[in-house]
Amino acid sequence: MEILVCVKRVPAPGAKVPLSADSREIDTRHLGFTIGPHEECAVEEAVRLVAGHGGQVTVLAVGPPEAEEQLRYALAMGADRGVLVETGPAELDPEATAAAIAQAVHTVTDGAPPFDLVLFGDSSADAGHYQVGIRVAAELGLPIVGGIKGIEVGDGLRLRREVPDGAELYELPLPAAAAVREGLNLPRYPNLPGRLRARKASLRTIAFEPPVGGLRKLRLRQPADDRAETVLLGQGAAAAPAVVDVLEELGVV
Amino acid sequence: MLLTLIDGQEPAPNVLALAHSLDLPVEAVLHVTSDGADADDADDVAGHLTDELAKQGVATLHLIRHELLAGYAPEAFGEALAQLVAHLRPAAVLAAGTDRGTEIMAHAAARARLPLATNCVAVTGGDPWLLTRARGGGMLLEEAELTAPVKLATVAQGAAAPADAQAVDNCAVREFVPELLPELARTRVVERTAGRGGITLATAPVIVSGGRGVGSAEGYAVLEELAALLGGAVGCSRVATNNGWRPHSDQVGLTGTKVAPDLYIACGISGATQHWVGCTDSKAILAVNTDPEAPMVARATYAVIGDVHEVLPAVVAEIRARSS
Numbered sequence: 001m002e003i004l005v006c007v008k009r010v011p012a013p014g015a016k017v018p019l020s021a022d023s024r025e026i027d028t029r030h031l032g033f034t035i036g037p038h039e040e041c042a043v044e045e046a047v048r049l050v051a052g053h054g055g056q057v058t059v060l061a062v063g064p065p066e067a068e069e070q071l072r073y074a075l076a077m078g079a080d081r082g083v084l085v086e087t088g089p090a091e092l093d094p095e096a097t098a099a100a101i102a103q104a105v106h107t108v109t110d111g112a113p114p115f116d117l118v119l120f121g122d123s124s125a126d127a128g129h130y131q132v133g134i135r136v137a138a139e140l141g142l143p144i145v146g147g148i149k150g151i152e153v154g155d156g157l158r159l160r161r162e163v164p165d166g167a168e169l170y171e172l173p174l175p176a177a178a179a180v181r182e183g184l185n186l187p188r189y190p191n192l193p194g195r196l197r198a199r200k201a202s203l204r205t206i207a208f209e210p211p212v213g214g215l216r217k218l219r220l221r222q223p224a225d226d227r228a229e230t231v232l233l234g235q236g237a238a239a240a241p242a243v244v245d246v247l248e249e250l251g252v253v
Numbered sequence: 254m255l256l257t258l259i260d261g262q263e264p265a266p267n268v269l270a271l272a273h274s275l276d277l278p279v280e281a282v283l284h285v286t287s288d289g290a291d292a293d294d295a296d297d298v299a300g301h302l303t304d305e306l307a308k309q310g311v312a313t314l315h316l317i318r319h320e321l322l323a324g325y326a327p328e329a330f331g332e333a334l335a336q337l338v339a340h341l342r343p344a345a346v347l348a349a350g351t352d353r354g355t356e357i358m359a360h361a362a363a364r365a366r367l368p369l370a371t372n373c374v375a376v377t378g379g380d381p382w383l384l385t386r387a388r389g390g391g392m393l394l395e396e397a398e399l400t401a402p403v404k405l406a407t408v409a410q411g412a413a414a415p416a417d418a419q420a421v422d423n424c425a426v427r428e429f430v431p432e433l434l435p436e437l438a439r440t441r442v443v444e445r446t447a448g449r450g451g452i453t454l455a456t457a458p459v460i461v462s463g464g465r466g467v468g469s470a471e472g473y474a475v476l477e478e479l480a481a482l483l484g485g486a487v488g489c490s491r492v493a494t495n496n497g498w499r500p501h502s503d504q505v506g507l508t509g510t511k512v513a514p515d516l517y518i519a520c521g522i523s524g525a526t527q528h529w530v531g532c533t534d535s536k537a538i539l540a541v542n543t544d545p546e547a548p549m550v551a552r553a554t555y556a557v558i559g560d561v562h563e564v565l566p567a568v569v570a571e572i573r574a575r576s577s
Contacts, residue, residue, distance in 0.1 A: 183502075216397055222394070
């Protein structure tokens with residue numbers, strides 16, 4: 001089975017998210033970059049599905065040339081091919097991102113077998129628009145369900161997702177798409193042979209002039225932090241009476 | 254006119270509050286099935302809804318009725334909404350930023366070829382709209398411009414306080430029958446299973462949550478014990494899930510569950526933004542950490558500096574001593 005996994009290069013913030021001087025972007029000079037947690041699970045699932053059913057995993061990223069780092073990480077996890085859709089450093093609006101992915105899918109599958117399954121993360125770890133997967137699926141005419149935490153492939157696709165009062169099961173005909181959530185699996189750490197293979201692998205680069213979407217980011221800001229100063233209750237085991245006083249005060253004990 | 258999407262049996266107060274703030278007549282839309290007994294249930298729901306909507310200043314409820322709208326079918330719900338939008342040409346459509354609200358709006362946006370702004374916390378009307386949306390679960394706020402013939406947006410959970418809407422005498426029901434291709438029902442819920450019940454992260458009044466500082470899967474025993482004493486649930490950070498100490502269903506944070514208990518006890522959790530956005534709505538936070546400089550300690554309501562495995566057993570003993 002041919003599987004496409006879409007991943008995004010996102011900053012890996014620690015305890016603070018620093019902003020650039022003009023507040024237009026996150027200041028990434030001192031931050032590492034990563035694949036979002038949901039997407040890492042998508043790569044892992046694709047590699048496992050191909051191990052069981054045969055076929056190939058293609059990973060695709062839309063972004064700056066540096067997104068090569070994230071594609072190579074996915075290759076090191078076991079993906080077979082990498083595709084970079086180069087759109088420059090500016091953040092794209094979700095309509096533009098979806099257009100870039102849909103066009104790249106047409107380019108990559110021209111003269112090659114079509115994808116049986118297209119996987120996305122449920123939302124990107126930074127912008128969190130929650131819609132790129134659905135837009136791509138609509139463009140490609142594929143059925144899609146989001147929030148997926150269980151995938152089984154048989155004649156079709158069985159997808160499970162958690163909802164506030166339990167779980168929902170969907171059965172889709174293939175080809176299909178799914179947007180997955182962390183918890184679907186526990187992604188592997190790439191091993192040494194995987195890393196070596198990924199370092200040498202050649203990536204396919206596709207240029208794309210993004211259209212202007214209707215949602216334009218103006219600036220970013222930190223949410224107001226109006227919490228009062230922390231009340232220190234003490235050190236070690238000796239703090240226990242003060243802790244239980246607070247529990248009583250809050251009415252939780 | 255501005256449409257608000259109703260998902261379920263009640264209008265979402267934060268969606269109606271934001272809708273009324275935009276100085277446009279507010280109408281509502283609900284998907285219902287025309288199929289058999291479910292259709293009668295739908296009429297009951299609509300009847301109850303119109304009373305509630307009239308109180309909240311909504312004078313029209315559009316019922317999108319079709320046999321393919323039985324149960325839940327995301328593609329069909331989205332396509333049907335897109336058709337209603339093309340028919341009514343509202344200035345905007347607002348929905349709750351829940352999983353389903355967002356999913357239906359994204360399907361509608363994709364099919365209507367319109368932009369969609371998700372998780373908005375504030376909107377200034379006009380053209381374009383100026384809006385503020387939450388990114389990364391509220392890690393950052395983004396100010397953006399939305400330019401579109403019909404503005405589509407979802408409202409972040411808990412974004413606006415309920416408004417005192419001017420009640421109207423009655424809410425009229427208008428039916429809309431979309432043209433849906435049978436293949437749209439290919440994405441449909443085929444089976445539903447109920448949750449385990451009992452105390453969950455979403456409902457627990459107290460959550461005792463552990464991170465790297467707990468040290469091992471076995472280390473959670475004392476957290477379990479404290480949670481049981483307080484009638485609460487055990488949560489964890491992403492580190493704990495990635496180490497295989499706890500199941501992902503226990504994870505609090507951006508990629509886990511967003512919680513809002515009366516008290517969140519963060520044990521050995523440093524407080525990376527990915528975790529913080531999941532627990533920031535807690536009424537009070539108690540941090541237990543060996544590192545006085547940990548971000549969780551700085552942001553918590555109360556803190557104890559010390560090792561989880563010294564502090565928690567002492568707290569458990571103190572509770573037992575006072576209750577005996």
